[in-house]
Amino acid sequence: MKQNILIVEDEPPLVELLRYNMESEGFSTIIATNGEDGLLLAIEEKPDIVILDWMLPKLSGLDVCRRLCEHKDTKRIPILMLTARGEEGDKVSGLTAGADDYIVKPFSPSELVARVKAILRRTSPDFGENKLEYAGIVLDLSAQKVHRDGYFIHLGPTEYRLLQTLIERPTRVYSREQLLDRVWGRDIYVEERTVDVHVRRLRKALNKFGGDDLIRTVRRGGYSIDIDVNMKD
Ligand code: CA
Numbered sequence: 001m002k003q004n005i006l007i008v009e010d011e012p013p014l015v016e017l018l019r020y021n022m023e024s025e026g027f028s029t030i031i032a033t034n035g036e037d038g039l040l041l042a043i044e045e046k047p048d049i050v051i052l053d054w055m056l057p058k059l060s061g062l063d064v065c066r067r068l069c070e071h072k073d074t075k076r077i078p079i080l081m082l083t084a085r086g087e088e089g090d091k092v093s094g095l096t097a098g099a100d101d102y103i104v105k106p107f108s109p110s111e112l113v114a115r116v117k118a119i120l121r122r123t124s125p126d127f128g129e130n131k132l133e134y135a136g137i138v139l140d141l142s143a144q145k146v147h148r149d150g151y152f153i154h155l156g157p158t159e160y161r162l163l164q165t166l167i168e169r170p171t172r173v174y175s176r177e178q179l180l181d182r183v184w185g186r187d188i189y190v191e192e193r194t195v196d197v198h199v200r201r202l203r204k205a206l207n208k209f210g211g212d213d214l215i216r217t218v219r220r221g222g223y224s225i226d227i228d229v230n231m232k233d
Contacts, residue, residue, distance in 0.1 A: 035059025069098030
């Protein structure tokens with residue numbers, strides 16, 4: 001059965017772009033062009049995921065997001081928020097309001113498709129192949145093996161979990177503390193600089209056969225995996 005995406009967006013060209021790209025990937029789509037309709041359609045149709053614009057007529061994306069997360073019939077539906085550049089402070093409130101991820105406009109359709117698939121993979125385990133892919137790096141989650149541009153990359157278990165965490169949300173910056181929680185677990189005491197050591201190992205392993213260094217170090221911020229790494233630093 002096709003997975004159903006609810007697109008809540010008020011700009012017609014963007015609606016068409018989203019619809020076209022999602023349907024080309026084998027999803028079915030339903031469209032709402034304001035926040036109120038978006039909320040009602042989500043409750044009626046129970047889509048597999050909602051792509052939700054931030055600035056919407058009638059009810060803002062943030063309000064829709066909050067209400068979807070409160071409503072018993074929709075609280076499990078994942079939400080990807082669209083925000084305009086410059087509204088990046090908003091993404092924090094979006095994520096706090098319950099969105100699973102956000103993407104900043106203008107975005108590339110392939111990046112959006114990748115994000116949608118990553119969310120669905122996390123939220124519906126039987127979706128698609130058991131693989132995570134980003135910028136030529138492929139994680140086979142069942143075999144726990146990593147390839148980059150076809151080359152087998154040998155990683156220790158910690159580097160593997162680190163890579164998996166980063167690649168599930170490409171471009172998202174994780175602080176050392178967040179990485180410690182996710183990769184090592186909350187109960188283990190590990191110094192923050194241990195993260196740096198493992199990131200260094202991961203970087204070395206990933207770059208062994210060439211290719212750009214995709215791990216971005218954000219001063220005082222943390223780390224992310226990002227194809228645009230060189231444009232940002
Ligand atoms: Ca809008």
